[in-house]
Amino acid sequence: MAAASAVTGCGSLMGNGESRSSSSSGGGRKRLVVSNSGGAYNDALTKGIYEPFAKETGITVTTVNYQSAQIIAQVRQGRPQVDLMDNSLLIFQKMARLECLEPVDHDRLKSVKGAGIAEHNLPEYAVGKNVWASVMAYRTDSLKRVPKSWADFWNTDAFSGARSLQSAEVDLPELEFALLADGVPLDKLYPLDVDRAFASMSRIRGEVKKFWNTGALPAVLLGRREVVATSLWGGRADELIKQGMPVAYQWNEARRMTSGWGIPKGAGNTDAAYQLIDFSLRPEVQAAFAKLFPHGPVVPAATKLLSEDVLATLPTSPHNLKTGFDADVAWWDKNQEAVTRRWQEWADA
Numbered sequence: 001m002a003a004a005s006a007v008t009g010c011g012s013l014m015g016n017g018e019s020r021s022s023s024s025s026g027g028g029r030k031r032l033v034v035s036n037s038g039g040a041y042n043d044a045l046t047k048g049i050y051e052p053f054a055k056e057t058g059i060t061v062t063t064v065n066y067q068s069a070q071i072i073a074q075v076r077q078g079r080p081q082v083d084l085m086d087n088s089l090l091i092f093q094k095m096a097r098l099e100c101l102e103p104v105d106h107d108r109l110k111s112v113k114g115a116g117i118a119e120h121n122l123p124e125y126a127v128g129k130n131v132w133a134s135v136m137a138y139r140t141d142s143l144k145r146v147p148k149s150w151a152d153f154w155n156t157d158a159f160s161g162a163r164s165l166q167s168a169e170v171d172l173p174e175l176e177f178a179l180l181a182d183g184v185p186l187d188k189l190y191p192l193d194v195d196r197a198f199a200s201m202s203r204i205r206g207e208v209k210k211f212w213n214t215g216a217l218p219a220v221l222l223g224r225r226e227v228v229a230t231s232l233w234g235g236r237a238d239e240l241i242k243q244g245m246p247v248a249y250q251w252n253e254a255r256r257m258t259s260g261w262g263i264p265k266g267a268g269n270t271d272a273a274y275q276l277i278d279f280s281l282r283p284e285v286q287a288a289f290a291k292l293f294p295h296g297p298v299v300p301a302a303t304k305l306l307s308e309d310v311l312a313t314l315p316t317s318p319h320n321l322k323t324g325f326d327a328d329v330a331w332w333d334k335n336q337e338a339v340t341r342r343w344q345e346w347a348d349a
Contacts, residue, residue, distance in 0.1 A: 030059050032062070034062070034084045035066045035071065035082045035085050036085075037086070040293070041293060044289060044292035045086070048285065048293070052288075053279045056279070057272075059272050068094070072098060075266055079266075080265070080266050082267065083268060083270070083272065084262075085262045087259065088258065089128055090172075091262075092262040093332075093333040096123070096124065096125035097333065101125040101262050102125070102270065104262075108274050109277060111279075111281035112127070115283075117300075118298065120329075121258050127261045127281070128259070128298045129259060130295035130297065131258050131259075131295060131296040132259065132294070133257070133315035134174065134231055134254060134255045135233075136177075136229065137218070137230055137248070137249035139225065139229070139245075142225065143228055146248070146250075147159050150178075150180040150181040153204075153229055154200070154203065156204065159229065161228030162207060162208075162226065163209065163228070163229050164208060164229075164231070165177075165211055165230070167213040167347070168339075170212070172327065172336065177255070178204075179193060181200055189325065190331050192331065194342070209221070210227070212230070212232075218231065219232060219240055222247055223247075232249075234249075234313070235295075251319075254315060255324065256327065257326075257327050258326070281298070284305060286302035291306070291310055294314065296320075303318060
């Protein structure tokens with residue numbers, strides 16, 4: 001993300017990229033190159049989306065794992081190497097600002113019309129497809145009471161024990177949690193009061209054993225009983241629970257983020273890209289992916305195709321939607337660099 005923000009822009013440096021986009025979007029090709037983050041996420045995408053899409057359309061999906069900065073550089077040179085990107089809406093917000101994405105014609109997507117997808121998941125230059133969240137997890141054998149909010153997490157007298165929180169090295173600093181702990185209502189979070197957030201963070205800093213810097217670490221700390229409570233990405237706690245660990249997590253005040261699709265400016269196979277986007281937003285496809293990977297559907301009808309057990313693990317289930325909040329990607333795009341610098345200075349002090 002930081003690398004992307006350092007680029008001055010794409011629109012003025014396209015060279016012949018514009019003509020490439022308009023001349024090669026006829027859809028005759030049978031291969032679509034998609035960039036995603038790889039790993040288990042790619043495995044679930046392959047099984048839940050790419051393979052059934054290829055079976056229905058005859059269009060083979062080839063995946064690569066490019067960082068957004070790499071694709072930005074490709075677009076600046078007028079030679080994007082991918083037809084479609086799978087990334088967070090925050091990344092797409094940045095790329096749109098840098099004029100590195102094609103605007104999305106949402107009218108071309110039959111699955112969007114009347115589907116009830118939240119407006120913030122349909123920005124001008126992207127299409128949201130699945131939602132993940134940061135939640136609070138805790139050891140049930142170490143706490144006498146169930147922590148129900150970030151105010152409880154911050155209350156080390158009533159809920160004693162070591163904590164862990166996310167480092168800015170791995171993703172957005174958790175300023176929202178600090179503000180919620182300080183009494184800011186969910187619907188009054190943005191624009192974030194950065195001074196108040198850091199003051200709140202300072203109050204709990206002495207109890208934070210580790211600011212985790214990899215997605216796997218908070219679950220490890222919790223599993224080893226090195227901390228009694230931590231923030232972590234949704235799905236990580238479920239793995240511990242399946243192993244029989246005395247662990248639970250709280251959907252209340254979870255921070256949601258959306259991953260989705262973006263088409264790099266000058267991409268050469270836009271018709272096929274639109275076909276895949278449209279396919280991925282069908283309720284049955286959304287539900288199939290949610291069964292494979294703990295990200296929630298953006299299409300409300302998909303939740304009706306899922307069991308209560310699966311819905312309980314998803315941030316966009318009807319119940320969990322009521323208790324969390326969506327990160328304001330426009331605010332973070334504007335402020336992330338400055339906040340991250342301040343967080344690093346604060347952490348090193």
